[in-house]
Amino acid sequence: MTAGHLKSSYMTNSQQSPLRKRARQQGQKLERREAILSSAWNLFQQSSYEALTMDTIAREAQLAKGTLFLYFRTKEELFLALTLKQLTNWFDGVDQQLAVLLVPAEPASLVELLAASLRERSGFTRLLAILATALEQNSSVEAILVFKQELLERMLRTGKLLEQALPFLSAGEGARLLMQLQALVIGLQHLAHPAPAVQQVISVPALQVFQVDFDREFRNIALALLKGLEKR
Amino acid sequence: MTAGHLKSSYMTNSQQSPLRKRARQQGQKLERREAILSSAWNLFQQSSYEALTMDTIAREAQLAKGTLFLYFRTKEELFLALTLKQLTNWFDGVDQQLAVLLVPAEPASLVELLAASLRERSGFTRLLAILATALEQNSSVEAILVFKQELLERMLRTGKLLEQALPFLSAGEGARLLMQLQALVIGLQHLAHPAPAVQQVISVPALQVFQVDFDREFRNIALALLKGLEKR
Amino acid sequence: MTAGHLKSSYMTNSQQSPLRKRARQQGQKLERREAILSSAWNLFQQSSYEALTMDTIAREAQLAKGTLFLYFRTKEELFLALTLKQLTNWFDGVDQQLAVLLVPAEPASLVELLAASLRERSGFTRLLAILATALEQNSSVEAILVFKQELLERMLRTGKLLEQALPFLSAGEGARLLMQLQALVIGLQHLAHPAPAVQQVISVPALQVFQVDFDREFRNIALALLKGLEKR
């Protein structure tokens, strides 16, 4: 047996008091659900979706593997819920920033606001990038429905705020803009964070065109998009 | 062997004469390589990357499984080469169209040209969408280098044509525009072609916001992007 | 909990008033035990033993999963008890029929009587078929003792009735005949109700020899057996 077989101790779990009590109340159950998501989130930030196993997440959460399946039907649904949580977190952040923005806002200011919100959320953009290809593939209709409904609500809400900040947007265009920005984030995430072998290849000077700077491109394209909308 | 272990014959292979002879000459080797790519491409259009096995591709190509690995180090490299081929094909198509475009071209005309080129290449956009997450993940530095170099060349060439067609683009901006459009294609592909369960969910009227029309959104955003560049 | 984790309500339970009160009295306990068996029986008739979960049975019985284990040590013991109940039911039916039989009875009449009793009890014969391989495998000595003792009593009683109806049976041979018929039922049940794939295969004309008609074969063999005993 090789050394690699020994389970390396998990550093990330900062020895929380083992919360073995049973979650009988609704509140406790939600709390535990959150604890699982929190553990998954911790691990996801140092690992990739594929490399993370339910076993590892259970250990991090100090729970038995089977317990995870009490709260999430599949691994994908767990990460779908995690994505929703991070999405909500992102919307919250953006909403807060929008609230203190001068109205009418400059497209450039808005773009900076959004770029900044993404800059500090690399885990979030990684989740978005695998949402359609991995997470939604093995999730139940029910879980997806919850996800999309919540997402819709947040898109509409933040969309409305965008419409207030940018007078050239008419009703409904805020939400659509958010969808377009989502596409942008996904695409740029793929290009800006390639596999190690790719990184190595494009470190050659001649190929530096391929070194996509997420932040820079996002601001660039988003600004063009907004100005395009403005100048209609 | 007696039992029913034999997979039913594959309908897609239109009974090419079994080309079992050895490919000794360089030309023959390239030919066989192309045959493999062609088989993979045929199957990919009726299937998904995950569902396609090397075994199936080999059978379609009338070759043994092991032979595939003489031409491509991994499954990913095979599809990387396939992506390059389709990318080249797309560039060729676009270049041809650009050649007959009036100069200076309207951004709108250009966008229509590009949208049309993508509209008839759904397999190609699906490949782009998994390029970073799947194909480049298990490819060798060598294969990626070849891929990126060829891609660079084509991007520069077509980029230059774009710069000629759109005078507001300065040197180098054509290639960069292509990269940005690539991000757009990837993101929209993810949103426009979700998993079946998602399709079911968003067929509910209230959630139709999520029914992303690739063509429409591509034209929309690409046009805004171009106009944004124009109006600088 | 928000998400769609709740199983859709079970249609089979015809909305009995939820009897959640505690069963303190012995009578109440027996009543609840019967309720559980009744629920299991309802479900078993539309499902298979493997497909039935303790959770489903509990829900059908309007009880918590854990409560089932207060009444039955294992899933197997639950079904063992169910088998006993159905066995008793079958013996009752046969006894009744035997009571109105002319004595001495024709072997043929008796066989018809038995065949008819089985014809309307397909759930019962399915239970018999898994008794030894599934149910008795994970049952406690205590539960098996109860089962066998009760079974013995009923076999002796009905055996005696058989001996009265069929004068050529000497003392003790009635019970033994019942055991032999049990073996017959088990074997024929296996052959007559094969897996779907087998049914498909033997629907081919050439293989129709394998389409075993339970009723026909039971009558055939049982009659031969009785006549064999008669002609000694």
Added chain:
Amino acid sequence: MTAGHLKSSYMTNSQQSPLRKRARQQGQKLERREAILSSAWNLFQQSSYEALTMDTIAREAQLAKGTLFLYFRTKEELFLALTLKQLTNWFDGVDQQLAVLLVPAEPASLVELLAASLRERSGFTRLLAILATALEQNSSVEAILVFKQELLERMLRTGKLLEQALPFLSAGEGARLLMQLQALVIGLQHLAHPAPAVQQVISVPALQVFQVDFDREFRNIALALLKGLEKR
């Protein structure tokens, strides 16, 4: 880690020279297939179907687990093939005995012949007993077809021999008799070889009625059946 975790070395594999060579020829492949069946058979005789894992069988056969699936699509198909082999073996034995039987034969002689053939084949009767409930449940239509066709052929052949030995059997009745005997074997196997807990319970004198003697009952019922047929 407890001691039970250590893989106990397998005694049954009598250190055959590791046959690692690749089976390229059809003959070699059949040989290897036989080797796998042989390993499974060895292990099955000291274990139960459920307790046997594909992993264990692979080890016994000195092959990788995956290799097993090259020869058999599922664990069930492997055992289905094993059952066919043992069935063939049994038919061969019976045919040989029938060949030296005086014609016309006494039903009693024939029954003794059959009983003797089963007496020395306890593994075979155990396989028959799980054929319908386990093996045929997860086998492909193809595998079942092969199984049933071969079985049909053997039943017809041996059935014909029976018809020659027992003149009171008309054409086709030999095969049907074999089917009836199969049902008998299955049922008696279940009753005669119960779970350990059952054996313990029925060792109590009062319950010795349940101690079914396979051989005795088989001869008893089979004889009655034959005589019943004779005296028609």
Added chain:
DNA sequence: AATGAATGAGGATTCATTCAT
């Protein structure tokens, strides 16, 4: 070069049973 038999790592998931409340 071509073949195709052999390899073996790898992980989600179910569900009977337990036990804290």
Added chain:
DNA sequence: TATGAATGAATCCTCATTCAT
């Protein structure tokens, strides 16, 4: 007694890749 959250054992099978022939 009743509950239902928590447990965790247990294993089949796929398929890219290798390598003997």
